[in-house]
Amino acid sequence: MQQRRAKVFPVFLLFFFIALILFFLSQKGLLNGPDGILEQVTIPLQRMFFALSHSVSATTNNNILQHLRDENQTLAKQLVAQTELEKENAALRDQFQTRTPSPATLIPAHVIGMIGFVPGVSMPSALLIDQGTASHLKKGDAVVVRNNLVGTLSEVSARSAKVALLTQGTTSFTAQTLHTSALGIIKPENDALVLENVVLSDKLQIGDLVFTKGDMTDTTQIPPGLVVGKITSVNRESSSLFQTAQVESLVDVSGLEMVFVITK
Amino acid sequence: MLFVLLLLVCSAVFLEGTVTTLPLVFVLLLLMTIWQRSSIVFIFAFFAGVVLDMLQLQIPGETSLFLLVFLFFVLLYERKYEIDSLPFVAIAAFVGSLLFCGIFGYSSMWAQAVIIMGLAIGGFLLGKLLRNQKRVEGFL
Numbered sequence: 001m002q003q004r005r006a007k008v009f010p011v012f013l014l015f016f017f018i019a020l021i022l023f024f025l026s027q028k029g030l031l032n033g034p035d036g037i038l039e040q041v042t043i044p045l046q047r048m049f050f051a052l053s054h055s056v057s058a059t060t061n062n063n064i065l066q067h068l069r070d071e072n073q074t075l076a077k078q079l080v081a082q083t084e085l086e087k088e089n090a091a092l093r094d095q096f097q098t099r100t101p102s103p104a105t106l107i108p109a110h111v112i113g114m115i116g117f118v119p120g121v122s123m124p125s126a127l128l129i130d131q132g133t134a135s136h137l138k139k140g141d142a143v144v145v146r147n148n149l150v151g152t153l154s155e156v157s158a159r160s161a162k163v164a165l166l167t168q169g170t171t172s173f174t175a176q177t178l179h180t181s182a183l184g185i186i187k188p189e190n191d192a193l194v195l196e197n198v199v200l201s202d203k204l205q206i207g208d209l210v211f212t213k214g215d216m217t218d219t220t221q222i223p224p225g226l227v228v229g230k231i232t233s234v235n236r237e238s239s240s241l242f243q244t245a246q247v248e249s250l251v252d253v254s255g256l257e258m259v260f261v262i263t264k
Numbered sequence: 265m266l267f268v269l270l271l272l273v274c275s276a277v278f279l280e281g282t283v284t285t286l287p288l289v290f291v292l293l294l295l296m297t298i299w300q301r302s303s304i305v306f307i308f309a310f311f312a313g314v315v316l317d318m319l320q321l322q323i324p325g326e327t328s329l330f331l332l333v334f335l336f337f338v339l340l341y342e343r344k345y346e347i348d349s350l351p352f353v354a355i356a357a358f359v360g361s362l363l364f365c366g367i368f369g370y371s372s373m374w375a376q377a378v379i380i381m382g383l384a385i386g387g388f389l390l391g392k393l394l395r396n397q398k399r400v401e402g403f404l
Contacts, residue, residue, distance in 0.1 A: 007302075011306050012306050015309070015328070016329070016332050019310055019332060021325075023329060026324045046281060049281075049282040053279075113282040115285055122372035125369075125371055
């Protein structure tokens with residue numbers, strides 16, 4: 001026992017210090033080069049795992065497809081590949097038919113991971129996509145699906161990026177309602193979106209759509225005219241200076257396979 | 265055996281990095297520590313942690329540090345407690361995943377900790393069953 005412990009301790013110390021050095025070097029940004037090289041290997045694998053998991057969940061929801069797969073595995077493999085291509089094509093067609101944001105400023109990206117996602121338990125807090133600084137993406141860029149705002153880039157590496165969803169993190173921006181033109185600030189609160197700082201003289205309606213007003217700062221690049229969501233409830237108290245509203249996004253983030261990043 | 269463990273850890277790393285953020289690598293390494301009780305788990309913990317950080321765009325090394333320290337504590341207490349027991353596995357998995365989710369800022373940490381505890385208990389019982397079967401076959 002004592003002998004084994006004597007063997008275990010030096011190995012622990014060795015790897016502990018290597019990890020510590022790695023951590024500090026990464027924090028200083030000295031490992032960006034090797035990171036990028038390793039990403040070239042890991043991203044295709046990550047994408048394959050993600051696509052596989054999505055195709056598995058899609059087949060469990062479809063008995064006919066399941067039956068076909070059981071009958072002929074080779075055919076099923078082709079079917080999955082074709083379905084993915086069709087989905088990708090449909091997403092691209094949809095996105096490029098949308099006038100705002102301009103297609104020229106969009107970078108298509110595949111979702112390769114969902115952070116904080118436990119099916120049936122919790123929704124994702126962030127998405128991982130397979131595009132990075134190599135595609136001229138930068139921190140703060142807006143991420144959309146059609147003209148729905150999904151989030152902003154919070155971390156960008158050479159070939160991947162992390163999308164902080166609107167309901168998480170600290171991103172806040174100005175927004176306006178569609179019918180009543182009430183102005184306010186969208187902020188995340190308890191995994192939901194809240195439209196705050198709306199003056200009492202403005203009218204808020206349940207079901208009204210909320211659009212971005214446009215926030216182009218150093219840290220966030222959110223263009224105007226993107227759909228944030230629709231109002232599900234209004235909190236108005238005459239004693240308060242402002243009224244607030246709960247806003248629900250129109251996008252089911254857990255089902256996303258492709259998103260688009262708006263670049264300048 | 266080592267190849268199977270490597271395959272399991274690799275699968276867990278990619279599952280955790282893409283499909284779900286349940287700390288699957290943590291629970292697998294915990295079970296490995298309890299069964300193997302050797303320094304090889306530190307090597308697995310280090311590399312799995314680094315790859316996991318890169319997949320999730322975290323600072324490389326932070327997951328490795330957590331895994332290394334936690335597994336070291338498990339091995340440190342092997343003389344004081346019977347670590348190859350169901351209560352220890354359940355408590356270590358629950359507390360460890362709670363700490364893991366808390367430190368790395370995951371949502372629904374209580375729910376994740378309960379799920380991980382269930383997975384650890386299931387894995388532990390399955391491992392015990394397989395080991396008993398092997399022992400019986402060896403005896404026959």
